[in-house]
Structure formats: C-alpha cells, structure tokens
Amino acid sequence: MKVLAGFVLVMLLQGTAHAGEVLPAGRAEAAKPLIAEQCIKCHVVPGFPTDRVQPAVKAPSFMEIADNPARYPDAQIAAFLRQPHYPMKGFVLSKKDIANIIAFIRSLRERH
C-alpha cells in the first residue's frame, strides 16, 4: 500500500513538472457547462450571467485574461489550472477540461 502511495505521489509530481506537455485538442463549446458551474463564481466571463458569490475575491475577468496573452500565455494558464487555485477548492480539472477552457479563452481573443 505504501509503495502504491509513493508511486502515485511520484506520478503527481511528474505531472506538475511537465507543465509544457501537449494537451488534447480543446473545444470552447465544451468548456461552457464547467465555466457556468464553477468559474463564474469568482470570474466575470463574457456571455455568462455574473454569479459572484465571493465579490471580495480579486479574480481577473476572462476578458482581461484573453486581452493579455503576454501576461497570461496559454502554457501558463494550463500549468496554473493543473492545481485548484486559492480559494477555489474541491474540484480538480482534467486535461480535457483545461484544453477546453484554453480553447474558450482563445475564442475570446479572436473576438477582436
């Protein structure tokens, strides 16, 4: 059992080390249910009703993220989303979710 736990830990650590790893192709459309359920609690997202349960939390709006690719490059977003960010807790995004979210943010970039 201990050996297994150690193995899982190593896998997790490796997972975080490979931030630049290739993600599956994402679909912006597929990210929407997750965004509606989770992200709009703290982030303002174009096309979604504001549902901020924690207005005190200073989360950048998705438009701000989309408008600043230099500050928020895709690889950084992917690495960042590998871990639930404070104070967002209780759920972990799959690689597919992350790819879909990045596709969604890209679709916002393409609006201009």
Ligand code: HEC
């Ligand atoms: C409980 C509040 C909360 C929720 C829910 C939440 N976020 Fe965040 N998010 C934040 C805060 C606060 C920051 C800025 C502080 C930080 O960088 O940790 C942030 C920052 C970010 C950033 C910028 C990362 C960077 O490189 O600086 C991205 C991208 C992001 N969130 C995406 C998401 C996505 C996608 C979801 C839904 C799956 C989500 N967030 C849900 C609070 C939240």
